[in-house]
């Protein structure tokens with residue numbers, strides 16, 4: 133059982149019980165840990181509910197019956213396992229999408245959970261009063277959080293760390309989560325976010341303010357000598373790789389702004405076009421030149437893509453902040469038309485402080501701006517707000533209003549899909565399955581369109597980052613404007629990403645390491661002899677089981693779609709000019725490869741993957 | 745033909761320029777003309793071997809946003825084209 137702590141914590145907030153159970157090694161062997169382990173447990177909950185007569189479709193994402201899981205994997209917290217400072221959060225249903233909830237975060241919370249003696253924490257039920265969970269040195273306690281309810285993320289962390297009186301890490305929600313803003317996130321270690329699908333709102337609905345973790349135990353490795361050797365090799369690969377060894381440490385992810393804009397796929401003003409001649413003003417290069425003070429890495433990370441930034445003066449002054457990373461710069465800047473890095477840094481800081489997902493926040497504001505531009509939002513509801521693209525002060529103001537559901541903020545708090553529906557123009561929400569899309573226009577990178585459409589959690593790039601081959605040329609260059617062969621790439625990336633999120637370590641290692649490297653690393657950690665093929669099978673199993681779960685909520689092929697704009701409005705300018713996404717053709721090929729019919733795995737497929 | 749060449753990331757820092765205009769005869773000449781301003785060293789940023797024939801595999805070189813690796817035909821330039829050169833970069 134090396135690599136794991138062997139213990140999983142079950143916390144029921146309805147009856148206040150805390151139980152420790154052994155981590156199920158049979159499940160771990162088949163689903164690894166992290167995301168995979170969580171998906172498998174969630175499936176069991178669904179089956180249990182069904183037996184009790186509660187249909188999957190009737191599960192209220194903000195109700196007592198939703199189950200929230202924080203999970204690490206065999207890689208997490210292992211010294212020498214590249215970038216293993218992350219953890220994965222999952223829940224049966226996302227309040228934003230109604231699909232499965234899934235998010236991943238860095239910092240040091242993941243390793244610290246293992247140091248506290250647990251592989252995962254399962255949160256069931258719902259508390260009447262605000263509480264927080266303290267998991268220190270093998271014991272766990274539910275404690276009163278009345279006095280910290282209402283506090284922002286940074287204050288909460290400070291108070292709870294002091295109270296714990298030992299080295300620890302805090303994952304918590306801010307006012308946005310408490311107020312159940314549908315895309316509220318879970319923050320840890322100040323600026324690290326389990327950002328997407330509204331996992332913070334789920335915590336808020338359970339009245340769970342925070343989870344504090346820390347301890348002195350350390351996960352062990354099954355074959356230390358063998359591991360040391362492969363670890364050295366992997367770390368060297370990362371150091372010597374121009375992307376992980378130089379590009380990411382030097383500029384962070386924001387380096388993508390210019391290259392993605394150059395390719396004509398940086399969505400501008402709610403995706404009305406993919407090119408913005410002012411994008412350099414908010415680029416990674418400009419960020420490094422004007423606002424960067426230093427890097428900050430997650431636990432055990434050599435890459436250190438995290439940015440520490442400061443805006444020294446002006447109305448957006450903020451003397452210490454972290455980020456913004458690429459997606460946040462784009463969502464809060466490019467798609468809202470706000471071309472001021474100082475305002476974007478401030479907006480990003482506020483999202484972290486209040487606990488909001490930057491992608492959904494920025495995109496929902498951008499949708500509101502286009503709705504306003506096209507005359508769908510009447511003056512009365514705006515209370516004097518000048519909701520124009522490019523208005524930096526309104527951007528910052530709207531983040532506050534969203535977190536507290538104040539005034540127009542109560543519409544934004546619902547996310548772009550509901551917002552656009554309420555105001556009568558649903559097609560202006562740039563989302564898939566209700567999750568706002570990230571910063572790549574698939575009209576100019578067709579593979580990522582298929583990834584968005586088929587991602588189980590909704591519009592997401594990090595479940596299958598085909599931008600890597602399509603635009604960045606890694607591991608090899610493929611043409612972004614064609615659809616041939618994209619289904620195969622998307623499937624392979626989705627399956628491999630499941631492995632990474634179940635290991636759990638950082639996706640950015642995959643710019644330098646492949647499935648073989650992962651097999652070489654995970655085998656001596658766990659003591660199981662695993663090949664690259666074994667791992668890819670595990671990844672495929674996880675992706676399929678997740679699909680089975682979302683099909684129980686009613687999702688099928690019709691939901692594997694894209695916003696109308698991307699399917700019917702040709703890109704107006706740039707390298708992808710004239711292109712739309714030919715989704716149906718790619719989908720057909722993809723379903724065939726996956727062994728799915730209408731977006732749902734067949735019985736044969738499930739049997740082949742040994743899915744229950 | 746007058747075209748623009750744009751530099752990014754470490755290249756921008758190294759050569760102290762974001763962009764320059766050159767008058768070139770063909771696509772390869774763009775880089776030779778640029779090297780007259782940026783220095784001979786610049787040729788090594790884009791070409792891989794001593795004879796400076798092949799483009800470096802680890803560079804992202806685009807013409808009007810299209811990666812030259814994705815262009816099957818011979819690359820021709822026209823007035824006003826924008827050529828961009830990136831070192832290996834990534835993110836997510």
Ligand code: SF4
Pocket residue numbers: 215216217238239428429430433434435436437438638639640
């Ligand atoms: S590469 Fe960046 S996100 Fe990944 S572990 Fe390192 S610092 Fe964290």
